[in-house]
Amino acid sequence: MTNTVSPLQPFIDRLSLRSSLRSEEKRALCGMKGHYVEVPAHTDFVRLGEDVDHACMVMNGIVARFDQTRDGARQITAIHIRGDMADLPSVVSPRAGWALQALSPSTIFRIPHPELRRVAHQYPAIAEAFWRDCVADGSLFSQWVVNVGRRNALVRFAHLLCETAIRLEYAGLGNRLAFTLPITQADMADVLGLTAIHVNRTIQALKATGYVSIDRATIVIHQWEQLVLLADFDPTYLLIEDLSARRASA
Amino acid sequence: MTNTVSPLQPFIDRLSLRSSLRSEEKRALCGMKGHYVEVPAHTDFVRLGEDVDHACMVMNGIVARFDQTRDGARQITAIHIRGDMADLPSVVSPRAGWALQALSPSTIFRIPHPELRRVAHQYPAIAEAFWRDCVADGSLFSQWVVNVGRRNALVRFAHLLCETAIRLEYAGLGNRLAFTLPITQADMADVLGLTAIHVNRTIQALKATGYVSIDRATIVIHQWEQLVLLADFDPTYLLIEDLSARRASA
DNA sequence: CGACTCATTGAGCGAAGTCAACGTCCGTGG
DNA sequence: CCACGGACGTTGACTTCGCTCAATGAGTCG
Secondary structure, three states: OOOOOOOOHHHHHHHHOOOOOOHHHHHHHHOOOOEEEEEOOOEEEEOOOOEOOEEEEEEEOOEEEEEEOOOOOEEEEEEEOOOOEOOHHHHOOOEOOOEEEEOOOEEEEEEEHHHHHHHHHHOHHHHHHHHHHHHHHHHHHHHHHHHHHHOOHHHHHHHHHHHHHHHHHHOOOOEOOEEEOOOOHHHHHHHHOOOHHHHHHHHHHHHHHOOEEEEOOEEEEOOHHHHHHHHOOOHHHHOOHHHHHHHHHO | OOOOOOOOHHHHHHHHOOOOOOHHHHHHHHOOOOEEEEEOOOEEEEOOOOEOOEEEEEEEOOEEEEEEOOOOOEEEEEEEOOOOEOOHHHHOOOEOOOEEEEOOOEEEEEEEHHHHHHHHHHOHHHHHHHHHHHHHHHHHHHHHHHHHHHOOHHHHHHHHHHHHHHHHHHOOOOEOOEEEOOOOHHHHHHHHOOOHHHHHHHHHHHHHHOOEEEEOOEEEEOOHHHHHHHHOOOHHHHOOHHHHHHHHHO
């Protein structure tokens, strides 16, 4: 084993946004064994109702957690990016109440539950960090209920952009003002609870404000403050220490 | 102190739906100190952005977790009933990203975080049960995103009824076929992401199916199977062991 | 009896959906 | 090298679900 960066490093960085871990604990996390899986775009790799015995860390690519109605309509309930342990909740609830699909070609690092349980049992601070990350998941869901329930298409899309910008920045994938989001408009529709056609029109409307340029997967935000205002975006719900601190001192 | 039932009993029963606790652990939970607070209907008792140092168990009444948009629209993201620790997540994330309001006159049992942390640290099984309950919270949110994003008013309302019926039954508050839900149509609108007027019309439409009778707060379900079908309701997401087991053996 | 909250109804409107077609890009294979 | 096909994006015409505004019941409490 070389002393280069562990595959788990992005995950540890993610946890560290919300929890303080000592280096001993980080080493324990790094010590977890797992293996890589390559997933092509638009391929499910966890199916609804399955009993899973491992958790999936997103190494690269964009992954969606989704659910479906009986008539086939799909709703994406979470977007996962580098460093996210997409189904960390499965450690305490192994029956998948969700499905996972790669929205862009993705690399997954799969970690058996026993490995995760082992480090959690050995280090209470790790167990708490896992717990806290699941709480953060819930916080994002909850905010998404507000978006879908009470904000119109334009504001909802703007909110998605703000959230994604911040999360990508914290994941070390570009700047909040310029990033790539390689997903189709149909996928965005399933995130936003809209149709693909309306997403298309909403994107045009947002571009018309001049706050943002969107060309294929490339997104450039020209007026961040304005976009935040339009989106009614308050990053507190992301439960990132930095952001809370900034807000508290404001 | 008498040897009668502890105020915490409903909470322990709730945890026991999803986690196995030994009697020693249950005793430890019972030993947590807290105090009662009476909250009148339509009164906030936790405000958005507040730093809380205690968690609120619902003893009686109906409690809503909600969030608001800048223009004042309210979205209820969770309904809490007897036995729910409405803000258990606050134990690991004390800055409230939500507000809590009693929808009907309610009795809250407030437990200081240090008490909860003490038992969680002392008994890893309790920490895991707390974690699992937060995961269940997330699972309900996630399902609610699907409802609001992809189901129309009638189906969405039917889904709410099914979920509520099951949860009230498991909380020991009546039968899934006959229960009371003392909340106004305006509150339901904020749950469903609709207007109160449309809720009213949706209730009439649902009554017209004959599956359900609704009179003020009194709800009687005449055709459960039909309602479940209409609602596209699969209780797996509630993460109640019983229900999962039943489904698995089906 | 008012005053208040909550439920109900009607008429008109608008945001988002549906259906259908066409454009554009890109990989593949004849 | 170009023809074809498939995936994705764009546009227009029309429909519909749910919202807005406004008014009217119905129940309750001081």
